[in-house]
Amino acid sequence: MTDTKPERVTGVGALADRFDAFLIDQFGVLRDGRGPYPLAAETLSRLKAAGKRIVILSNSGKRSIENDRRLAKLGFDPESWDWFLTSGEVAYELLKAEQGAREGKPPQRCLLISRDGDTSPIDGLMIDRVADGASADVILLAASEGDIHPLSHYEALLAPAAKRGVPCLCTNPDKIMLTADGTAFGAGRIAELYEELGGTVRWIGKPFADIYAVARDFLGATPASRICCIGDSIEHDIAGAAGAGLSSLLVTTGILADASDAERAALFAEHGAVPDFVADGFVWDEAV
Structure with missing residues (x-):
């Protein structure tokens, strides 16, 4: 600097x-x-x-096309950008490329933490979604609902996975997010929490x-x-x-x-x- x-x-x-x-x-x-x-x-x-x-x-942990649609609905002209590139899109392509190495193996069990019911980070992949860290093979942190749940909610969800050494992929490194009511902790803060619990995180995005x-x-x-x-x-x-x-x-x-x-x-x-x-x-x- x-x-x-x-x-x-x-x-x-x-x-x-x-x-x-x-x-x-x-x-x-x-x-x-x-x-x-x-x-x-x-x-x-x-x-x-x-x-x-x-x-x-x-x-954004959402795929590119989901963000294209969202911005257009807000009144932005889709012709005013060449590509909407999200960290979620980069991660999806990485996960898709890794699927070849898993051919013949059972689907991975994934704890997907997202927002608004979004499943686009795993749609079309050989992945079964599970509801808790105790049964997950991998954690995918795509978004936060920090305006709804306290950090302790995520700690309870993730602690069993961290204890078992389950790998985590964070596709939204933002630690603070903007909501309709102000700011709240983002997916990046949840990823930090996972590291604090002893887990390993691969960070994708800015x-x-x-x-x-x-x-x-x-x-x-x-x-x-x-x-x-x-x-x-x-x-x-x-x-x-x-x-x-x-x-x-x-x-x-x-x-x-x-x-x-x-x-x-x-x-x-x-x-x-x-x-x-x-x-x-x-x-x-x-x-x-």
Whole structure:
């Protein structure tokens, strides 16, 4: 990390000539737990109309197509992004690739922890879903219902699996999530709990390398110097961009909406990553 301070910009319009592609976070940038941020859909469409390649890069345990549908229902134009890449999609493809090695063996018993009854992380795979950690062969942490259940609920569910050394795959590393009523602990916090209980976790999503490698592969020959990541989390979006050798824009909406400049600076130091740019939100120009 350097001691340089991020350049303040009035919006993404100021970056349109500097980059050819953008990796844009979903929650905290385009929307919160209640719905879209003002001007977010318009700004995304305008960025696409400027000829930019756009990948929405999300720590969502849901498959990509589920997020495509959800964002379109909120009023975003599906033509305004090239691909909605989720950590859930990356994990699904990894699990699918591993199925070949299990040919002839009985299906894995999986404790899937998700949200809204979502089973897309395991649909179509040779996996049987179980209801508790005591009988699971693998744990899949796709989402949190931290706004419904306390952390102790997950501790009781997971402790038997951790004691048996059952492997865990966390497909949503976010430790804080945005809900209609504010913030709650995310799947990443549940994964931390599993490690605290003695279990082993494989992390998929930002800030880890797998999801950036898949995004870079999709963008083909676009050089790193012409790709900018946009997010609201220093721990996930900004640190992830830095680890991937990409530029970044921090928007001060989302989980850090109430943070002071000093608090954000402390997080830069804690996570060893400073964004190249900072803006008040995902707008084309804040003066508009």
